[in-house]
Structure formats: C-alpha cells, structure tokens
Amino acid sequence: MDSNDHAESQIPPSTPETDQQYPPYRSPLIVRGLVFAFLIVVVVSIYSGNIFKPAPEAHSFKGEMQQLGLAYHEFHRKQERSPASLEDLQDFIANPPPPPKADGIVPPDPVTVVTLPDSLEKMIKEGTVVVIWNAVLTDSGQENDKYLLAYTKDITQNGGFAMTAAGRVLELTPDEFRAYPLVPAVVDEVEPAEADAKAEESPQTRSSDTAEEKQTEAEKPPADKE
Template sequence: MDSTEGEETPPEVQSEAATGAHSSRTPFIVRGLVFVLLIVVLISVFSEKFFQPQPKGPTLKDDLQKLGLAYHEFHRVREQSPSSMDELKDFLDNPPPPPKATGIVAPDSVAVIVLPDSLIEMIREGRLVVIWQAALTDSGQENDQYLLAYPADAGENGGLGLTAAGRAVELTAEEFKKFPLVKTEQPDNKEPETKQAESEKSEKNEPEVKETQGKE
C-alpha cells in the first residue's frame, strides 16, 4: 500500500491553488465588462446618428408668410399692390436702391425676400390663388379680416390660406366660404361711382331725346 494515498493536501497548498485559479479568471471578467461597455457606447453613438429626428425644412406655412412679406414690401415701396406674379418676382429680383438719407432718421432699407420656386410654381399653375392689386390698409388688424391667398380647392377641401395681413391660417371648407376676400384697387369694384356715372349719362341724354321728339 502506498504511503502517500492516505496523506491529505495541506491547507496552505489548497489556498494557494484557489488563489491562482481566481486570479486567472479575473482578467477574463474585466475584459468581458470592457467589451460589453464598448458595445453599449457604440450602439448609443450610432443610434443618435441614425435615429435622431432630422431638422424640418421650410413648410407651406413658412412659404405663405414669405409671400405675405414680399407682397407688403412691394406695397410699401411702390405704394400700390403688385398686379401679377411676374411683377412681384421682378421687384424681388431687382430691388430698388435704398432711398437717400435726407434727415436725422435713416430711411428704411428694402428687405431682401426670396420666394421658393415651389410656391411660385403653385401660383402660376393656379393651385394657389392670389388676389392681385389688393387694397391694403395701414391697419394690420383690418387687413387680417380678409384673405389674400388661398388654395384653388379650398371651397371643397379647405387648406392653408393667407390673410391680407400676411398671416397663414388653416381653414376648413366652411370657414373658407365665410372668410371674405380682400378688395382690390381696380375701378370695377367702385360700384357707387359707376352707378353715379351711369345716372349722369342718362340725365344728359334725356334732353337730346326730347328735342328730337319736338322737331318731329
């Protein structure tokens, strides 16, 4: 019988063996934690890059408000409203030189406004109706009571409209039907003067008719 079979391993040897095994496992645990942490960091970086909300571009509401600014700037400088999209665009593309200073207060410079091509195309194709030669007033509150521009199908589907004060408003079809359009500067809209002129013409023609009947 072997004498070594009955011998037990001393406690010191067992503790040293356990310590060696534990120390060998520690680097693997640390490496695993570092690897997991690295994966978490990479996922967070790529998620912020690819899934963060992209900044929104100009909307139709912004474009309509630009149209209102351009319309009012034309009216301020020319002291009348534009008669067409071509006239307004020509004004924006070739702004007049700033007025010369004649007093202490410097004159207002001409604002530089760029209308997007998509909006100009909508107007020229008739999808957006603009009231040209609008009779604007100095009161923004009064101008805000009238529509200056609206979608061509607003009577059926509603949509975004532009008041004569330059404010973009969302309208239903029923609201659009009740919203008055801005008046224009055309002579045809001056009904009292036209009716008065017609009555004066009729009064002038009456004596001529009576004289002709007397001669007969």
C-alpha cells in the first residue's frame, strides 16, 4: 500500500450524521421571523393600550373635581369655615389672603391657591354639578370621607362622579350614591339686626307692651263728664 492510499483511508466517510452537524446558512429566515414577531408584539401592545386606556373626558372631569376639593379645603383651612357659595370661593381664589408671618422657629404653612377650571365653574352655575356649601368639615380625613361634598346632578338616574368631603373622587352607581350620606351643612345664622326685629315682634314683647299700655291707661285721670 502506497502513501496516497494510506492518507485516503484516514479520511472518515461522509455520513448523514456528520452532515447534520453543519447545517446550511439560514440567517435570513431567522431575521424574518424575528421581525415578524416584533411586529406582532407592537400591534398587540398598541391594541391593548387603546382598550385599557381611560376615556379622556372622564379623566379630565375627575381631575377637575379633585381641583374643586383642593380649593374647598384650602378655603376651609385659611378661613376656618367652608365657602358659602361659588362666588365666595371664587373671591378667595382671586384675592388670596397674605402669607402669615413667622412668629417662631417653625415657618407657617404657605397659602396654596388652586384655580378652578372654567368648564367646572360653568357646570356648577348651571346646576350640572351640585356642591354642598357651608359644609361641616372635621380635621379627620377618614371621617370626612364618609360623606359626599359634590356630585353630578343626574347621578341618581344614570350614575356618575361624586366627591367625598375628604376630596376623593368616586364613580358611583345610583344605588351606591343613595347609600352615601351628604355632608351636613351649617345653618345660616340670623343677623343681629334681624334677631332684634324678630324679638320686637315676638308674642312676649307684644304682651308686655299691651300690659304697659293698660297700666298707663289705668293711671290716667278719668275724663270730666259734661
């Protein structure tokens, strides 16, 4: 046997198993598959985002109601009472009180003025949004959260948004709204002049006046008879 035959005998014969270890170059197919999968992921993410994205109008109105709660509570914090009307709250926003003076080491709380959107002011004036004015608020947010401070007018029929006295905005059904009590309001105090006028017209005053008149008439000398 010569040297050429010996070299050829050392080369292993080609078998199907050895061919599978060296597959043909298929990178274009892999790239296409990755691009196709990426497109599917993008389409699914966009579609799912449109489904679960909240309605812009509902989100905007909820934010406006939250601004109303912030302005209402800021008025109550600085004036130590609740606003009596929308005009009262608007006047506070337009003419905020001056910042308090620092009397000690701890600086006083600054005055935070929250503006109301024009669209919400219009809805309050038209009665589309009902607000409880002169509300009795406490220092406990948990206690205030048990009552409703504002709500949409048609919530009893169609459901809608409502705001608790703590400033939390909820979307309630008609039954859920009926289960929530409204925040109590302060009864308008009678002016001193009106109270005096009512006291003058009271039955006790009138009876005392009548008694004095009778006593005066009794003390008068009898008229001379002709």
